[in-house]
Amino acid sequence: MPEFDAVVVGSGPNGLTGALELAEAGRRVLLLEAAPTFGGGLRSSAGLTLPGFTHDLCATVIATALASPALRDRLPGLGVEAVHPEIPAAHPFDDGPAVLFHRSAERTAAGLGRDGAAYLATVGATARAGFPLVDSLLAPIGVPKAPFSLLRYGLTGALPATTAARLLFREPRARAALAGMSAHSMLDLASPISAGYGVMLAATTHLVGWPVVKGGSQVMADAMVARLRELGGEAVPDTRVTALKELPDAGTVLLDVTPRQFLEMADLPESYRRRLLRFRYGPGVFKVDWALDGPVPWRDPEVAKAGTVHLGGTMEEIAAGERAAVRGRVADRPYVLLVQPPDPSRAPEGNRTLWAYCHVPHGYDGDRTGAIEAQIERFAPGFRDLVLARHVRGPAELEAHDANYVGGDIGGGAADLFQFVSRPVLSLQPWRTPLEGVYLCSSSTPPGAGVHGMGGLMAARLALSRAGVRSSLRM
DSSP states (O other): OOSOSEEEEOOSHHHHHHHHHHHHTTOOEEEEOSSSSSOGGGOEEETSSSTTOEEESSOOBOHHHHHOTTTTTTGGGGTOOEEOOSEEEEEOOSSSOOEEEOSSHHHHHHTTGGGHHHHIIIIIHHHHHHHHHHHHHHSOSSOOSOHHHHHHHHHHHTSOHHHHHHHHOSSHHHHHHHHHHHGGGOSOTTSTTHHHHHHHHHHHHHHTOOOEETTOTHHHHHHHHHHHHHTTOEEEOSOOOOSGGGSOOOSEEEEOOOHHHHHHHOOOOHHHHHHHHTOOOOOEEEEEEEEESSOOOOSSGGGGGEEEEEEOOSHHHHHHHHHHHHTTOOOSSOOEEEEOOOOGGGSSTTOEEEEEEEEEOTTOOSOOHHHHHHHHHHHSTTGGGGEEEEEEEOHHHHHHHOTTSGGGOTTSSOOSHHHHHSSSSSOSSTTBOSSTTEEEOSTTSTTOSSTTOHHHHHHHHHHHHHHTOOOSOOO
């Protein structure tokens, strides 16, 4: 008998979730991670900038984890504490008050003036549809739980973000706020379905909030590894797998890797190999972490209460910046996604941690530190005076940190309409590969990027169903 029933390669959120799903079903699981620490996009670093400061190396906000059917029921039992900011997200402007995304959709709408009713009819309705709609979107293949809510959501979500913003809203502030949410997709905002990302993300501010993990995202990864070991699984870091033949015998193999790594690891049938070679990666990310001597001095003091801040001004400016990144150019004023964690345990008393990134062309090798800091200074004059230290990473450094970030693409591949339905290939079971017992489970599989664990859950369930084992988790 083989020592293990299943081997999972890669310990990002999907790999960890897949490993837990298998172990909870009684499988003997071995988890292998190339890095010295577990977590993939959930890793944190103490002292990245200065001693005493803890920085998340990629994912910080865990809204999708709290909303996901793969994780929302698991996290409470892991002892992971979520810290909520007073305001989930904010979108400041050069003149006038910021748009504030409160936990209450009604309070958010009240700040949008005559666009408030349209906000409640779209984002508010999406939030009210609740977990059944989230489950239908995060498990895109199969019978939806909330077909009517899904249809209503799709009428707006299928549109380009710029088109939806102009159709729904009359004022520049609301249009810009939707663009800021939609830009998380790393798509040209004139592309179909870009509005869908924005509407759903905005809805999660009301449904579950946008919290961070107390002590850093690494705490969540470590808790999941500890749970796996409690279930009898083994987890081994600092073990890079370059070929499937290096793995011990097991009936199931889950790979939390993108198509590029899988092509290097396995001898695949030529037809499937050609399909994987057509998989496209999206723009990259240029990220800066700061240790600050105090809170960011936002021009609008309400922005200081927000955990996430979208910097880019108007919809037109944000759309131009995102279009530039997709088309291989950089914008003078990029859209900047910034997180100021509401967690005092991450910095010495009186100090703060902060990170921000902008989208850049795939594989970009330039420096966007000045452009990012200029955007922050634009909305928070005096910001630079608070910088004690900074740590900068472009696409090459991000890929060295995590091989799944190909060319700096933290989303595991372009998230446009074609790859939404053919991720990584067009199939009713895209997690399954032509190799017997081998499954892909990274963000290059449905439903794509995010700390939701759904790729791991779906791959593990396929493996369990083929083995005739019932999953422990119901959706």
